[in-house]
Amino acid sequence: ETGVTQSPTHLIKTRGQQVTLRCSSQSGHNTVSWYQQALGQGPQFIFQYYREEENGRGNFPPRFSGLQFPNYSSELNVNALELDDSALYLCASSLAVGGAQETQYFGPGTRLLVL
């Protein structure tokens, strides 16, 4: 157990809908990263938040957005869902000190199915 929790564990949505996924970071961590993992693939970096501000983003469209709260928990929002958004969404928390960030601790993921 890493201490990183995600909710919900599973979710079914239809195309065009919006979804919010939640992540609670490990205690003491100030950075959270979100990843999308399609079946049979490695995780793809979506974005990262440090002290409530986005400080890195992968190749994902603006309909993927996020928030980090003062307690360092985080949300991933996806608007106008598409079939290809079906995937396992993973969040990972870490402690960044002086700009250096090392080990990330992953949550169990939220499996999203878009019909």
Add this chain to the structure above:
Amino acid sequence: SQQGEEDPQALSIQEGENATMNCSYKTSINNLQWYRQNSGRGLVHLILIRSNEREKHSGRLRVTLDTSKKSSSLLITASRAADTASYFCATRNTGANSKLTFGKGITLSVRP
């Protein structure tokens, strides 16, 4: 885009044997990490090796890094059935706002 490319894509060995998995990458890195994933669940961090390190051990795990060849290997000694999982290498690039980039993974099956 995937930075790390692992090989082989799949590996099947007998319990007790050693498993060697390789990873190659393309750009300069700050560190390289190996993760394990069971049945599509969350990833478990196994080991991190920095760009100025060449070899690291953790229990039955041994990882090497050759920055001149941009490659790394993970050795699991005396494998167990419980080692059956997918293994990913991930690289953290240098520079500001560095991110972790994963490969596609290796599926390891350890037969009892």
